Amino acid sequence: MAKRIDLVEGTYNERKFWLNFRRVIAYVVLAFFSLLCLFFFYIMIINSTRAHYEILASGFALLPGSSFVENFKAVFNDSTIPLLTGLINSLIVSIGTVVCSVYFSAMTAYGVHVYDFKGRKFVFNFILLIMTIPTQVTALGFVNLMQQWKLMNNFIPLIIPAIASPTVFFFMKQYMDSSLPIDIVEAARIDGANEFRTFNTIVLPILKPAMAVQAIFTFVSSWNNYFTPNLLISKTEFKTLPIMVYMWRCKDFAHTNFGHIYMVITISILPVMIIYFCLSKFIVGGVTLGAVKG
Amino acid sequence: MNPVKKRKSISSAKWGYVFIAPFFITYAIFQLWPLITTIYNSFFENYMVGLNQVGPNFVGLQNYVDFFTGAKGTPVYELVWNTIIMWLMGFIPQLLISLLFAYWFTNKRLNLKCTGVFKSIIYMPNLIMASAFALLMFSIFSNTETGPVNHFLISIGATTEKIDFFANSWSVRGIVAFMNFLMWFGNTTILLMAAMLGVDESLVEAADIDGCTPGQIFRHVTIPLIRPIMIYVFITSLVGGLQMFDVPQVLTRGQGLPNGTTKTLIMYLNDNLYSKNYGAAGAISVILFIVCAVCSLVVYYFFTDRSLKGAKSYSVKKKKARA
Numbered sequence: 001m002a003k004r005i006d007l008v009e010g011t012y013n014e015r016k017f018w019l020n021f022r023r024v025i026a027y028v029v030l031a032f033f034s035l036l037c038l039f040f041f042y043i044m045i046i047n048s049t050r051a052h053y054e055i056l057a058s059g060f061a062l063l064p065g066s067s068f069v070e071n072f073k074a075v076f077n078d079s080t081i082p083l084l085t086g087l088i089n090s091l092i093v094s095i096g097t098v099v100c101s102v103y104f105s106a107m108t109a110y111g112v113h114v115y116d117f118k119g120r121k122f123v124f125n126f127i128l129l130i131m132t133i134p135t136q137v138t139a140l141g142f143v144n145l146m147q148q149w150k151l152m153n154n155f156i157p158l159i160i161p162a163i164a165s166p167t168v169f170f171f172m173k174q175y176m177d178s179s180l181p182i183d184i185v186e187a188a189r190i191d192g193a194n195e196f197r198t199f200n201t202i203v204l205p206i207l208k209p210a211m212a213v214q215a216i217f218t219f220v221s222s223w224n225n226y227f228t229p230n231l232l233i234s235k236t237e238f239k240t241l242p243i244m245v246y247m248w249r250c251k252d253f254a255h256t257n258f259g260h261i262y263m264v265i266t267i268s269i270l271p272v273m274i275i276y277f278c279l280s281k282f283i284v285g286g287v288t289l290g291a292v293k294g
Numbered sequence: 295m296n297p298v299k300k301r302k303s304i305s306s307a308k309w310g311y312v313f314i315a316p317f318f319i320t321y322a323i324f325q326l327w328p329l330i331t332t333i334y335n336s337f338f339e340n341y342m343v344g345l346n347q348v349g350p351n352f353v354g355l356q357n358y359v360d361f362f363t364g365a366k367g368t369p370v371y372e373l374v375w376n377t378i379i380m381w382l383m384g385f386i387p388q389l390l391i392s393l394l395f396a397y398w399f400t401n402k403r404l405n406l407k408c409t410g411v412f413k414s415i416i417y418m419p420n421l422i423m424a425s426a427f428a429l430l431m432f433s434i435f436s437n438t439e440t441g442p443v444n445h446f447l448i449s450i451g452a453t454t455e456k457i458d459f460f461a462n463s464w465s466v467r468g469i470v471a472f473m474n475f476l477m478w479f480g481n482t483t484i485l486l487m488a489a490m491l492g493v494d495e496s497l498v499e500a501a502d503i504d505g506c507t508p509g510q511i512f513r514h515v516t517i518p519l520i521r522p523i524m525i526y527v528f529i530t531s532l533v534g535g536l537q538m539f540d541v542p543q544v545l546t547r548g549q550g551l552p553n554g555t556t557k558t559l560i561m562y563l564n565d566n567l568y569s570k571n572y573g574a575a576g577a578i579s580v581i582l583f584i585v586c587a588v589c590s591l592v593v594y595y596f597f598t599d600r601s602l603k604g605a606k607s608y609s610v611k612k613k614k615a616r617a
């Protein structure tokens with residue numbers, strides 16, 4: 001190996017030096033961007049533990065302050081923005097969305113994967129085509145329909161539409177292509193299990209890894225969703241977390257305690273960050289497994 | 295490689311329809327029908343003056359004409375320009391940095407350590423609630439009292455007076471673009487990495503033996519081979535950019551400060567939906583739908599194209615590479 005390199009260009013030592021040089025640069029640049037990613041969230045967490053006057057005295061600090069409990073209590077006791085209600089609402093909507101999208105996407109993918117029916121190819125291609133159409137373009141018709149059906153200020157229009165999730169379907173289908181042998185399904189059928197039992201008791205357990213990855217992605221995107229809830233929900237008791245974050249943005253900043261603002265941000269972001277750092281290896285692997293997450 | 299046996303499917307067609315029914319019923323009710331009524335609405339004059347509703351009266355393409363000429367509200371080119379410029383300011387550095395990182399992560403000779411940790415960290419901002427992140431950036435850059443950034447700049451003597459970052463359209467656009475960059479470059483890196491892992495190692499070796507420098511190999515071997523994935527990244531990012539909403543909305547309190555120079559297409563749609571100006575909202579929705587449909591056709595073409603069939607095997611190859 002070394003001999004070949006000698007022949008090509010320079011000495012072995014020279015090549016080695018430049019390789020190490022490039023390696024150092026790579027580490028420095030990677031470290032810089034990693035710190036950039038962490039920097040803002042570090043500031044956020046630190047400032048959420050500091051009192052208003054401390055933040056005014058200096059916006060950046062290395063060490064946490066002592067007002068964590070005070071800020072925490074204050075944002076939950078705010079008279080106009082009930083943060084606890086928002087947290088609970090966001091949790092209900094996100095969990096509902098996860099259950100609907102993961103279960104029914106697996107079901108749709110299973111239908112396309114296992115059964116040979118007329119139009120099977122069309123169904124697959126159709127779902128592939130609608131994958132990149134954003135929900136925003138149908139928002140007008142959607143909001144009008146929900147007004148007609150008296151479903152404004154209701155969680156149903158935030159949860160049920162998740163049954164049709166093209167990206168989750170696509171991911172499930174790909175997973176089935178690589179790890180759901182038809183033979184297993186056939187065996188279950190010969191043993192006399194009906195179609196739904198086969199799906200629920202034999203197929204779903206096989207899909208567990210794919211379902212877990214998609215559950216995380218769906219949960220996060222629902223938790224972070226601002227556009228749709230913002231259009232459908234006007235009553236405070238139904239508002240989700242992102243809407244409440246916006247309400248904090250609309251407060252008069254000259255008369256708002258900065259510690260409280262950072263605390264609200266921390267409460268909205270930290271749960272997802274904690275889940276992520278516990279499962280990051282799993283999640284980062286999942287991004288490419290589906291090959292499409294935009 | 296593929297554990298699924300030759301036997302392709304079970305022929306009891308009826309059950310296939312039963313299993314796909316919930317998806318299509320839901321899609322028809324909550325997506326397709328709203329899409330149809332959205333298009334229908336775009337041909338009607340229908341808005342509110344105070345508490346009185348005007349219309350709906352059929353006006354043909356008048357809403358589209360108004361939208362393009364800016365007869366009512368902001369003209370379309372301003373909104374498109376705002377959206378596209380903020381997207382590009384984030385996307386160009388995002389693609390460059392992601393290419394570089396994906397190259398470093400997959401380079402066998404460089405053989406970097408701790409890539410897992412780096413990947414985890416740079417992907418993290420992608421999962422952050424955009425609205426909360428925007429509020430965070432607003433607080434950090436705010437000029438009320440003393441925002442942290444202003445405070446820092448004054449303390450190191452870079453400036454003597456506090457800077458109002460939200461009074462200058464380029465600094466607001468810069469903040470929005472920077473946030474988009476930070477939220478998406480990790481995701482793009484991981485996608486491009488998968489593409490680069492799919493590049494045949496022997497081609498790289500051959501180029502190396504022929505005396506190519508690492509830069510030449512990257513430009514002339516790797517880049518052309520991962521072009522389909524790059525186009526995929528470009529199109530999905532463009533569609534994502536057109537949907538830009540949460541960040542500028544929260545950052546500028548829905549006003550697109552200063553003077554509407556950071557108002558995006560979806561922010562305008564949101565305004566019209568709020569003020570029940572359904573004609574204009576319909577027109578902008580239909581235009582966005584057409585643009586996204588074209589993008590979706592391009593992605594579809596690349597997905598069903600031979601060159602991208604490999605996308606499926608990336609994950610398999612990755613597992614192989616690990617083993």
